[in-house]
Every structure is written in C-alpha cells, then in structure tokens.
Amino acid sequence: MxxxxxxxxxxxxxxxxxxxxxxxxxxxxxxxxxxxxxxxxxxxxxxxxxxxxxxxxxxxxxxxxxxxxxxxxxxxxxxxxxxxxxxxxxxxxxxxxxxxKLYPSVFPSLWELKKKGTKIVAYTESMGFYSAYRLKRFGLDGVIDVLFSPIDHEIPAGVSVEKLRRHPDEFYQLQVTETRHTPPGELKPNPRVLLDIIKDIGAKIERCAYVGDSLFKDVAMARDVGVLDVHAQFGESQRRPEYSLLQRVSHWTEEDVQREKAITAKGHNFTPTVVLKDSFAEIFMYCDFVKFDEPALEIELEQQSKNAIEIWKKCVDVHQHFNDLEMRIRNFAITVAGALLAAVSFTYQQGLQAQIFDVTVPAGAFLVAAATFAWIGFFLMDRFWYHILLKGAVDHSAKIEKRYADAIPEIGLGKTISEASGNVKILGIKMNSNRRLEAFYAGGAVILTILFFLLLWAKPQPPALNRVSTNPPAAAAKSP
Missing domain, CATH: 1.10.150 (DNA polymerase; domain 1)
Known part of the structure; x- marks a missing residue:
C-alpha cells in the first residue's frame, strides 16, 4: 500500500x-x-x-x-x-x-510522534479512573493529548476511597492529558462514537489512523468510519487458555461473547489495511506522520455555553472552599482566645503576679495580651488573605454570569448571593461581608482590651490556703 x-x-x-x-x-x-x-x-x-x-x-x-x-x-x-x-x-x-508495563517499542514511538507534532488520542472502554492511573504509571501523561473513556462507576455506600488508596488524589489524576468521556453505555464497536471523537478533536478522517488489537472491536469499526485501520496483532490475547475466564465473568453481554468467539474461531472476511505483527514501531513502515494543525473553527454557542457552565461551576467550588477556610479561621480564633482566657481565670484565682520595674502586673494580663496578638493575627490572615481570594473568585463568577446572563438566566447564583449579602442590616446599618468581618474581629478586640485593663486595675486575692487567719476557731478558743 x-x-x-x-x-x-x-x-x-x-x-x-x-x-x-x-x-x-x-x-x-x-x-x-x-x-x-x-x-x-x-x-x-x-x-x-x-x-x-x-x-x-x-x-x-x-x-x-x-x-x-x-x-x-x-x-x-x-x-x-x-x-x-x-x-x-x-x-x-x-x-x-x-x-x-508498556510493550517494548510503544514509548519511544509515541515520543517520536509527539516531537513531530502529531495529535495522539486514546479511546478505551476501560473507565476513566483506571485508564488515567495507567497512563500516569506509563509516563504518558502529556504524551497522549486526549483520553476518551467511559465515565467512572459510582462508589458503593459506606466505602471510603481514602482508606483504600495508598497515595494522594493527585497521584491518580492526569495533570496534562485532557480527559473526556464517551456516552454512557456505548461500547465498541460503535462507528458513531469514533466519528464523534474525530469531530470533537477537529481532525479529518482521511488523515487519521486507528490502532487496535481487536478485529471485532477496533479494526472493523475503523473500516466502517473510513480511517486507516491498523491491527496490533502482537497484542491479541483471545487465543490464550486463560481468556475463557474473562469471558465467563465479563461485563459483556452473552451476545458480545458469542460474537467474539465466532470471529476468533472462524476468522474474518477482510484483511486489515495495516498489520503490526511484532511491535508497535512497525507503524512507521506504513505512515508518514506530520504535525496536526488545530482547526480555526468557531465554537458553537451550545458548546460555548457548556464550557462556561463548567468554568462557573469550578468558580462556585472555589467560593465554597475559601468560605469554608474563613469559617474555620474564625472558629479557630475563638477557640484560641477562649483557651487563653480560661488560663487567665486560673492565674487570677491563684493570685499569680509579675514584678516589672517595681510595678506589680497580674500574670493574666500577659495571657490577654497574647490572646489579643493571636486575635489580630487571625484577622489579618482572614481579611487580607483568604477574604481577598474569596472576593476574587466571586468577581470572576460575576463576569461569567454577566456575559451569559441572557443565554443562561439560571447561572446568576453568585449575583443573587452577593446582593443578599450586601443587603444584610445590623441595628439598621447595612453590613456587607467586609463590614461584618471587620465588626466580628473589632468586637473581639474591644472585649480583650477591656479585659486587659480590668486585670491591670484588679487586685487578685492570694489563694485561701495561703491566708493567715486572725481569729482562732471556736473550738480552740475554749479553755480545756
């Protein structure tokens, strides 16, 4: 050929x-x-x-x-x-x-294609999580441009994925390769799905090649679509004795199993255009690979809206993340201040004092000063760090909502929440999120300041056990 x-x-x-x-x-x-x-x-x-x-x-x-x-x-x-x-x-x-592990010549061959600029797309029936994990292990994250796979199955109720995994979530996720999902329930061979993939990536049928090990699922499907069909004969496993176990427990329907058995036993009525007998690298004998030029196509309005919704959803997730962090900081600030104030009560009951340049200072005053310092630190972190990040995420969402308000009216959640937050009144005064945050910390700072000066003015009594009584007990006052 x-x-x-x-x-x-x-x-x-x-x-x-x-x-x-x-x-x-x-x-x-x-x-x-x-x-x-x-x-x-x-x-x-x-x-x-x-x-x-x-x-x-x-x-x-x-x-x-x-x-x-x-x-x-x-x-x-x-x-x-x-x-x-x-x-x-x-x-x-x-x-x-x-x-x-990869077959011997796969990685260097794909890397050579990557250097040429050829677009490399993976299409598999294995679910997204398993496929992404394998590509990570193989070092193909970023070598393969797009991975098409079925959406992952649900996790059974009561099962903790975190307890089963040995590594952080990032270990199992692709960082560079783009992941997309095939329609639910659609399995190979399905020429329509392959055509949709080609259309989705903006490729041309006459400049595509499809490589697969199965005559039944891969080669026949590629021929139906009209792309160059390449049979990875070196990867056939259907004739192994152990393969019957897979057929007996497979998720395939009985019709799928019987059909594959018939094809394997009787052969096929066509010859693949290209056959890779011993290694993946043989593909260079039949094809000249060139750089893929991204098509300059305008994104359809429907697809553009879908993209906007996905970005907006991610922004909402970021809102929730930073809002949760702010709530945690405030709870932690109250906890730390409360713990230090509890220690103040103990020092006051014990009459603990410090002598500084002939001035007697209750020990609790130092704890109140520490609580005030921590309180100010929490305020600075909350107001000028996480709150600014939260506002940035809200503002970005507002831009998306404003742009797509006419096409997607329901996307105005962020605007509605911002308006409701800005209309909050306390004692008749409008208090937006900035003012409420500052009022919260200002109130705490006032309380700590008042407590500090009260401790300076207070005169703690020594513990009862250390006092010397001037009146003898009644029983001891009587003469024997």
Missing part, C-alpha cells in the same frame, strides 16, 4: 499499548480463587455472581467486587470483608504492578 500522511493517531489502550489481559488476569485470579474458597460455592455460581456485578457496573475490573458480590454476603456480615481477603488483595496488587 502507498504510505499515508497521518496527523492524528487514535489508539486503543488495552492490549495495544500494554498487555491488559495479563494485568487483569494477574490481579483478578487471586481474588477469584479466594472468593471461591471463602464462599464455599460451586465455581459456576461464583462466576455468575461476579458477572452480575461486572455487568451492573459496566466493567470487568471493578475495585469493589468484594463489597457487592452476593456470594460473600455471609462473610461481610462477620466484619470488614477486606480483612478476610488481605492476602489475596496483596497478591492481586503485586500481580497488577508486575505486569503493568
């Missing part, structure tokens, strides 16, 4: 860039064996129960299988199910990490 000029490379991930089946089998098999042993049920029943959960969650690599499978209902009633499966889960993690 003549060499084709390609400026957009669309990639399947699983078994195209890495051996997904090896990763899946190594991580699933220990858990599968442990479920069968703990439940005591026949394997066909266990597999049916696993498949039921996988189909409900639309994935065959469901993290919370132990929390939902019917076969373990009795075990879950006895305590934390993960304690029963601690060893199996550790074996699963080790197996996953040992097999989670």
């Amino acid at each position: 003549p060499r084709k000029i390609i400026d957009t490379l669309i990639l399947d991930l699983d078994n195209t860039l890495f051996d997904w089946f090896a990763v899946w089998y190594a991580s699933f098999k220990p858990v599968y064996d442990a479920i069968a042993a703990v439940s005591g049920k026949p394997l066909d029943q266990v597999e049916a129960a696993i498949r039921k959960v996988h189909q409900a969650r639309r994935t065959s690599e469901y993290t919370f299988l132990l929390e939902e499978i019917d076969s373990l209902a009795e075990a879950r009633a006895m305590g934390d199910i993960r304690d029963h499966f601690r060893d199996a889960l550790e074996l699963s993690r080790r197996g996953r990490d040992q097999n989670l």
Whole structure:
C-alpha cells in the first residue's frame, strides 16, 4: 500500500499499548480463587455472581467486587470483608504492578510522534479512573493529548476511597492529558462514537489512523468510519487458555461473547489495511506522520455555553472552599482566645503576679495580651488573605454570569448571593461581608482590651490556703 500522511493517531489502550489481559488476569485470579474458597460455592455460581456485578457496573475490573458480590454476603456480615481477603488483595496488587508495563517499542514511538507534532488520542472502554492511573504509571501523561473513556462507576455506600488508596488524589489524576468521556453505555464497536471523537478533536478522517488489537472491536469499526485501520496483532490475547475466564465473568453481554468467539474461531472476511505483527514501531513502515494543525473553527454557542457552565461551576467550588477556610479561621480564633482566657481565670484565682520595674502586673494580663496578638493575627490572615481570594473568585463568577446572563438566566447564583449579602442590616446599618468581618474581629478586640485593663486595675486575692487567719476557731478558743 502507498504510505499515508497521518496527523492524528487514535489508539486503543488495552492490549495495544500494554498487555491488559495479563494485568487483569494477574490481579483478578487471586481474588477469584479466594472468593471461591471463602464462599464455599460451586465455581459456576461464583462466576455468575461476579458477572452480575461486572455487568451492573459496566466493567470487568471493578475495585469493589468484594463489597457487592452476593456470594460473600455471609462473610461481610462477620466484619470488614477486606480483612478476610488481605492476602489475596496483596497478591492481586503485586500481580497488577508486575505486569503493568508498556510493550517494548510503544514509548519511544509515541515520543517520536509527539516531537513531530502529531495529535495522539486514546479511546478505551476501560473507565476513566483506571485508564488515567495507567497512563500516569506509563509516563504518558502529556504524551497522549486526549483520553476518551467511559465515565467512572459510582462508589458503593459506606466505602471510603481514602482508606483504600495508598497515595494522594493527585497521584491518580492526569495533570496534562485532557480527559473526556464517551456516552454512557456505548461500547465498541460503535462507528458513531469514533466519528464523534474525530469531530470533537477537529481532525479529518482521511488523515487519521486507528490502532487496535481487536478485529471485532477496533479494526472493523475503523473500516466502517473510513480511517486507516491498523491491527496490533502482537497484542491479541483471545487465543490464550486463560481468556475463557474473562469471558465467563465479563461485563459483556452473552451476545458480545458469542460474537467474539465466532470471529476468533472462524476468522474474518477482510484483511486489515495495516498489520503490526511484532511491535508497535512497525507503524512507521506504513505512515508518514506530520504535525496536526488545530482547526480555526468557531465554537458553537451550545458548546460555548457548556464550557462556561463548567468554568462557573469550578468558580462556585472555589467560593465554597475559601468560605469554608474563613469559617474555620474564625472558629479557630475563638477557640484560641477562649483557651487563653480560661488560663487567665486560673492565674487570677491563684493570685499569680509579675514584678516589672517595681510595678506589680497580674500574670493574666500577659495571657490577654497574647490572646489579643493571636486575635489580630487571625484577622489579618482572614481579611487580607483568604477574604481577598474569596472576593476574587466571586468577581470572576460575576463576569461569567454577566456575559451569559441572557443565554443562561439560571447561572446568576453568585449575583443573587452577593446582593443578599450586601443587603444584610445590623441595628439598621447595612453590613456587607467586609463590614461584618471587620465588626466580628473589632468586637473581639474591644472585649480583650477591656479585659486587659480590668486585670491591670484588679487586685487578685492570694489563694485561701495561703491566708493567715486572725481569729482562732471556736473550738480552740475554749479553755480545756
């Protein structure tokens, strides 16, 4: 075939860039064996129960299988199910990490394309969280320009993701590669989804190549769309003996499984345009990769509105974040001042004093001074740090709301809140957020100042145990 000029490379991930089946089998098999042993049920029943959960969650690599499978209902009633499966889960993690690696020529090939300016897009059926984690591990965050994947499944009620994760959230999230989601419930092969991806990134069909390991899901779909179909034959896993386990517990429908079995057993009625037999790097034998020129297209009003809503939602999240920080600072200021004032009461009861240049000063006065200093520090942090950041986020939201007020009337939440906040009256005086903040700290400062001078003027009594009584007890006054 003549060499084709390609400026957009669309990639399947699983078994195209890495051996997904090896990763899946190594991580699933220990858990599968442990479920069968703990439940005591026949394997066909266990597999049916696993498949039921996988189909409900639309994935065959469901993290919370132990929390939902019917076969373990009795075990879950006895305590934390993960304690029963601690060893199996550790074996699963080790197996996953040992097999989670790119095929040998993938990274240098993709890096070469990146240097040429070719647009690299990933399209996978694996859910967003799992795919993003793998790209991070592979060092492909930023090498791949856009990741298209299904939206993540929901977290089961009562399960804490934070307790299960070993690393901070940032470890699992892509920082450079853009992530987008395919329509819910849409699986390969679906030519319409592939066409939407090509349109979404502004590419041209005749300058695209699609690489995938599955004749059924990838190659046939690419041919239907009209892009150059490239079969990653080196990644085929359907003929492995262990593959039957995946088919028995998969989230695929029975129709999907039977159809794939028939294609694998009987072969296919077409020959892929390009076949990569031994390595990913063979693609350079068939294609000339060039720089992708971003199309200078105007964003449609509908898409522009969607983008504005997403940005506005992020601004609202920032509002909430800084507002929460301000509330925490004020609560902490009250707590610190209250603790120091409680200590003042103790020093006063004990009659503790300090002598400074022949002047007797109650010890509590120093604690009040410390409380005043802390109070002023909290005010400065609140008023001239977080409150300014909060106001900046509010002002940015106001700009978005003003611009899209006619197209999206419901977006005026920030304006409504700002107006309501500015109309608050205290003792008949209008008090906006700045004034209320300053009044809060001013009130506290006045109280601390008054207390400081009261302590200076006060004359604490020595403790009762240290006083010398001038009148003898009644019993001692009597003569024997």
